[in-house]
Amino acid sequence: MAQFIQLVEQRKQSVEDELLAGLTAPQATTSPKYLYDALGSKLFEAICELPEYYPTRTEAEIFHKHAQEIADACGTGATLIDLGAGNCAKAASLFPYLQPTQYVPVDISIDFLSDAVSRLQQRFPAIDMVGVGTDFSAGLVLPETVRSAQRLFFYPGSSIGNFTPDEALIFLRQIKAACEQDGAKGGGLLIGVDLVKENTILSAAYDDALGVTASFNLNLLQHLNRLLDADFDVREWRHRGFFNEKLSRVEMHLEAASDQTVRWPDGVRRFERGERIHTENSYKYSRQGFISLLNAAGFGNVTTWSDPQQWFMVCHARLV
Numbered sequence: 001m002a003q004f005i006q007l008v009e010q011r012k013q014s015v016e017d018e019l020l021a022g023l024t025a026p027q028a029t030t031s032p033k034y035l036y037d038a039l040g041s042k043l044f045e046a047i048c049e050l051p052e053y054y055p056t057r058t059e060a061e062i063f064h065k066h067a068q069e070i071a072d073a074c075g076t077g078a079t080l081i082d083l084g085a086g087n088c089a090k091a092a093s094l095f096p097y098l099q100p101t102q103y104v105p106v107d108i109s110i111d112f113l114s115d116a117v118s119r120l121q122q123r124f125p126a127i128d129m130v131g132v133g134t135d136f137s138a139g140l141v142l143p144e145t146v147r148s149a150q151r152l153f154f155y156p157g158s159s160i161g162n163f164t165p166d167e168a169l170i171f172l173r174q175i176k177a178a179c180e181q182d183g184a185k186g187g188g189l190l191i192g193v194d195l196v197k198e199n200t201i202l203s204a205a206y207d208d209a210l211g212v213t214a215s216f217n218l219n220l221l222q223h224l225n226r227l228l229d230a231d232f233d234v235r236e237w238r239h240r241g242f243f244n245e246k247l248s249r250v251e252m253h254l255e256a257a258s259d260q261t262v263r264w265p266d267g268v269r270r271f272e273r274g275e276r277i278h279t280e281n282s283y284k285y286s287r288q289g290f291i292s293l294l295n296a297a298g299f300g301n302v303t304t305w306s307d308p309q310q311w312f313m314v315c316h317a318r319l320v
Contacts, residue, residue, distance in 0.1 A: 002121040002129035005143050006110045015227060023224075023269055023277070030224070032162050032280040033108060033137060035216065037223045041086065041112055043216040050212060052204040055158055058312040059192045063093060066305040066314070071097035073303045073316045074190055078152035081178075082106060083136055083159070088116045090156045095124055102128040104146050108135050137163075140174040142181075150186040151179050158194035158312070161249070161282040165293065168283070172297035179319055189299060193313045195306075196284045199243045206241030206250045206282070214239035217252055220279055230264040240276065243284075252280040287313055295320075 022029040036044065048056040063070070076099040082091045085105030095103075103120075107113050110133035117131045130145050153175050160168050172189075179187025206213055217239045221232040240253040253276040262269050285293070290313070291302050299317035306313045 002117045002131060003145060004110045004114055004117070004131040005133065005145070007132055007134040007141065007143055019224065019228060020264075020267060024267070027278060028269070028271075028276070029278040030220065031137070033135065034223055034227070035220050035279065036108065037219070037226075038112070040216060040219050040223065043212060043219060045087070046212050047208070047216060050208045050210065052208045053213075054201070054205060054311055055192075055194055058307050058309075059156060059158075059314065060090070060093070062305050062307055062312065062314050063090070067094060067097045069305065070094070070190065070314070070316065071099075074098060074152055074188060075150070075186070077101050078150045078186075079104065079147040081142070081146065081151055081153045083153060083155045084157070085113060086116075088113070088120055091154055092120055092123070094154075095127070098152070100127055100152070102130065102147050104130050104132060104142070106132045106134060106136055106142075109133050137171075140171070140178050142178060148181050151181075152187070153179065153189045154191075155189070156192040156314075158192050158282070160191060161194055161284065162280065163283070164281070165283065169293060169297055172294065172299070176298045176319060188316060188318045189294075190314070190316050193290050193315060194282065194284050195311055195313055196248060196286055197309075197311055199245060201311075202243040202250055202284065203241065206252060207239065211239075213241060213252075217241070217254060217279055221254065228264040230262055232262055233260070236260055248284050250282040250284070251278065252282075253278050285313075290315065 047053050078100050079102045080100035081104045083106050085107050088105050105113055105117055110131055113131045117129055121129050163171055175189055218234050218237060221234050221237060224230055225232055236257050238255045238257050240255050243250050255276045256271040256273055259273050260271050294302055294317045298320050300320040301318040303316045304313050
């Protein structure tokens with residue numbers, strides 16, 4: 001039977017402090033992790049089915065086509081640590097090839113993981129499974145029940161793009177340190193990375209015709225209302241998603257459609273029409289640019305796989 005460990009409970013006060021610091025800054029901002037409440041997580045699953053949103057299906061095609069090569073590079077029998085596991089489907093598709101001894105799905109909340117992992121355990125009873133609830137963006141800490149030997153960190157979906165390049169370097173170094181915990185050998189990283197491509201393709205992926213991404217972004221305001229006891233009016237905001245070529249990133253914002261005042265206990269913020277809350281970045285890399293980032297973090301022996309259009313890349317890297 002799978003174990004579930006809520007490693008760090010987010011204290012209500014610390015969440016409020018983080019959110020209010022961002023919302024009251026001159027350029028209002030929130031962390032992308034707050035996009036993923038229960039409804040946000042379901043909306044993101046819907047986004048992954050959209051024709052405009054190429055990353056999920058392109059990455060899946062790479063895994064399907066190169067699964068055996070990936071397994072040959074990674075080795076079998078690892079402790080597979082799935083960062084931001086969600087519904088665990090991506091990792092599960094590789095189980096027959098990677099044959100992990102232990103599977104450790106990590107997500108911000110155990111509640112979202114529990115059903116998926118329980119079903120997965122029935123399909124793969126021989127694999128020890130330990131679900132971990134933690135905000136790994138604030139620091140990568142794992143419980144003692146996670147085996148230290150041959151740790152393979154799995155970070156698909158180009159979620160690394162949510163970090164700035166400097167933040168990504170720090171995070172990759174944390175993964176390296178976790179691979180080396182207690183003197184363990186043989187660790188590595190299997191990661192999905194979105195590549196730079198035409199502006200029109202990138203912009204459409206984050207502002208789809210059906211408006212699902214808009215709903216995903218706007219749902220953040222409902223989540224903020226619950227977390228802060230605030231009074232954002234979703235009807236008075238608009239989704240904006242576009243590629244910032246200079247910074248090589250897609251940006252998502254919520255834009256005020258009117259002059260308005262938002263209140264919460266002991267606080268208030270005036271938003272002018274057209275003012276924005278910056279909700280997410282998704283950095284896009286060149287192949288060599290990301291390999292250089294891996295090298296700077298202490299990884300080497302990098303093997304890459306891509307699709308015929310060179311839209312997306314999967315990398316395996318070992319510790320140097």
